[in-house]
Amino acid sequence: MTILPTSARDIRSSVSRSPPLSVSASPSTTFHSLRSGSGSPLAVRNSYFPQQSISEKQLKPFATEDIKILLLENINESARVILENQGYQVEFHRSALPEEELIEKIKGVHVIGIRSKTKLTANVLKHAKNLIAVGCFCIGTSQVDLPYAASVGATVFNSPFSNSRSVAELVIAEIILLARQLTDRSAEMHAGTWNKVSSRCWEVRGKTLGIIGYGHIGAQLSVLAEALGMDVLYYDLVPIMALGKAKQVPSLDALLVKADFLTLHVPELPETTNLIGAKQLALMKSGSYLINASRGSVVDCQALVAAMRSGHIAGAALDVFPFEPAANGATFNATLSPLIEDLKTLKNLILTPHIGGSTEEAQKAIGEEVAESLVRFINAGSTVGAVNMPEVALRGLRVEEEGIIRVIFVHRNRPGVLRQVNEILADHNVDKQMSDSRGEVAYLMADISNVKEAEIKSLYESLEMLSSKIMTRILY
Ligand SMILES: NC(=O)C1=CN([C@@H]2O[C@H](COP(=O)(O)OP(=O)(O)OC[C@H]3O[C@@H](n4cnc5c(N)ncnc54)[C@H](O)[C@@H]3O)[C@@H](O)[C@H]2O)C=CC1
Numbered sequence: 408m409t410i411l412p413t414s415a416r417d418i419r420s421s422v423s424r425s426p427p428l429s430v431s432a433s434p435s436t437t438f439h440s441l442r443s444g445s446g447s448p449l450a451v452r453n454s455y456f457p458q459q460s461i462s463e464k465q466l467k468p469f470a471t472e473d474i475k476i477l478l479l480e481n482i483n484e485s486a487r488v489i490l491e492n493q494g495y496q497v498e499f500h501r502s503a504l505p506e507e508e509l510i511e512k513i514k515g516v517h518v519i520g521i522r523s524k525t526k527l528t529a530n531v532l533k534h535a536k537n538l539i540a541v542g543c544f545c546i547g548t549s550q551v552d553l554p555y556a557a558s559v560g561a562t563v564f565n566s567p568f569s570n571s572r573s574v575a576e577l578v579i580a581e582i583i584l585l586a587r588q589l590t591d592r593s594a595e596m597h598a599g600t601w602n603k604v605s606s607r608c609w610e611v612r613g614k615t616l617g618i619i620g621y622g623h624i625g626a627q628l629s630v631l632a633e634a635l636g637m638d639v640l641y642y643d644l645v646p647i648m649a650l651g652k653a654k655q656v657p658s659l660d661a662l663l664v665k666a667d668f669l670t671l672h673v674p675e676l677p678e679t680t681n682l683i684g685a686k687q688l689a690l691m692k693s694g695s696y697l698i699n700a701s702r703g704s705v706v707d708c709q710a711l712v713a714a715m716r717s718g719h720i721a722g723a724a725l726d727v728f729p730f731e732p733a734a735n736g737a738t739f740n741a742t743l744s745p746l747i748e749d750l751k752t753l754k755n756l757i758l759t760p761h762i763g764g765s766t767e768e769a770q771k772a773i774g775e776e777v778a779e780s781l782v783r784f785i786n787a788g789s790t791v792g793a794v795n796m797p798e799v800a801l802r803g804l805r806v807e808e809e810g811i812i813r814v815i816f817v818h819r820n821r822p823g824v825l826r827q828v829n830e831i832l833a834d835h836n837v838d839k840q841m842s843d844s845r846g847e848v849a850y851l852m853a854d855i856s857n858v859k860e861a862e863i864k865s866l867y868e869s870l871e872m873l874s875s876k877i878m879t880r881i882l883y
């Protein structure tokens with residue numbers, strides 16, 4: 408599925424180019440060579456982009472083929488196909504990069520694609536002088552400093568629900584695994600021991616599932632759990648319509664005291680840090696179970712270890728950890744945190760390497776969704792689906808017609824900027840214009856007609872001179 412069918416039009420620019428991305432020697436790295444122009448309804452011939460150094464920043468036009476994209480963390484092939492078909496240069500890595508290497512790599516790219524491991528802090532982003540967009544090929548975006556990214560003009564996209572079902576199905580599996588102590592029985596059989604027990608093994612039918620966070624994942628899970636005959640209660644900060652016979656409870660404590668199985672589906676936020684700690688675990692029913700497939704910071708692991716050792720919590724499944732290695736093959740042991748060795752000693756504790764969203768279906772869908780958002784943004788300036796910028800889009804893109812340009816001006820949200828921009832555009836015909844703000848940052852997009860090629864440079868320079876400017880792009 409692609410929303411941007413390609414045609415065979417050459418969109419290469421005759422103007423100067425930046426050098427291609429360097430090829431990493433790492434065996435996990437594939438360099439995807441330039442493909443010749445792949446015109447599409449949203450293809451642009453040229454665009455002015457921000458550049459590495461101040462001197463280069465003087466109006467060096469880029470063709471679509473000069474867009475450099477760095478994809479980390481084994482992002483699905485479906486994304487690479489879409490991005491390469493646009494002619495962009497795509498560099499692909501299977502794992503996350505250590506911070507120093509990330510900083511070096513991010514200096515030269517216009518777009519970076521990441522999953523949950525890569526931390527795009529202000530310290531990293533301040534080196535990303537060319538960056539116009541970040542694609543989070545996942546749901547969570549807490550790994551990116553979103554306000555800082557907006558303040559330097561980098562628009563961040565994610566995939567809000569493409570892996571929700573996969574997470575919900577994993578949790579359903581874990582509920583039954585925990586209730587029947589299945590991973591312990593399987594481990595015993597692998598070790599050569601036959602241990603047929605029914606003590607403290609249960610059916611899940613008629614048990615209560617408590618869901619914290621009734622968003623995309625929580626709501627999917629609610630439906631699946633009811634199909635198994637479970638009673639569903641949920642707690643969320645906001646009132647949310649219940650699906651099926653599920654019921655919202657007014658407080659976290661009200662959920663803790665009633666749930667036989669408690670599962671967390673909240674984002675990583677300062678307010679969700681250690682949402683489940685010693686106090687909350689103590690409130691849970693004796694013999695109940697805890698599942699965390701949200702973020703590692705949400706559960707106090709030390710407190711969980713204590714509650715499981717005492718037998719108060721009968722089992723748990725953890726898919727996420729405050730300490731997660733960057734790449735497959737890494738050891739999961741005390742070198743990451745001494746707590747890991749404590750966790751490994753516990754019975755009926757399922758540990759999985761952050762695979763909630765790791766299914767073929769989810770990864771393919773995420774790859775397509777985020778890559779398509781990036782293409783719409785790079786080629787047409789559309790911020791629809793952005794998580795740190797106002798959502799701005801203009802219908803159509805007519806820059807392939809002579810004399811029509813699209814101006815994108817990301818700026819600080821201050822009084823008087825629109826007047827200044829419109830003064831700069833005043834000698835031309837503004838076909839359409841849209842502007843919106845989100846906090847400190849505003850995004851303006853305008854299609855202008857009757858612009859001579861020689862005038863584009865002067866328009867760009869005038870916009871760049873405005874003190875409110877964060878980033879100017881002109882597509883033509
Ligand atoms: N293990 C994995 O591989 C995956 C993990 N995730 C994690 O799951 C999280 C949830 O995903 P979605 O359901 O798609 O998010 P969502 O945004 O659709 O739903 C989150 C819900 O949590 C609620 N919430 C926020 N703070 C809360 C608080 N302090 N107390 C109670 N409720 C609160 C919100 O109101 C919202 O309804 C993601 O943010 C991500 O961190 C997501 C996908 C895969």
Ligand SMILES: O=C(O)C(=O)COP(=O)(O)O
Pocket residue numbers: 522523524544545546547548570761762763764765
């Ligand atoms: O979608 C999310 O938020 C996830 O946690 C999945 O992360 P991943 O893409 O597996 O690194």
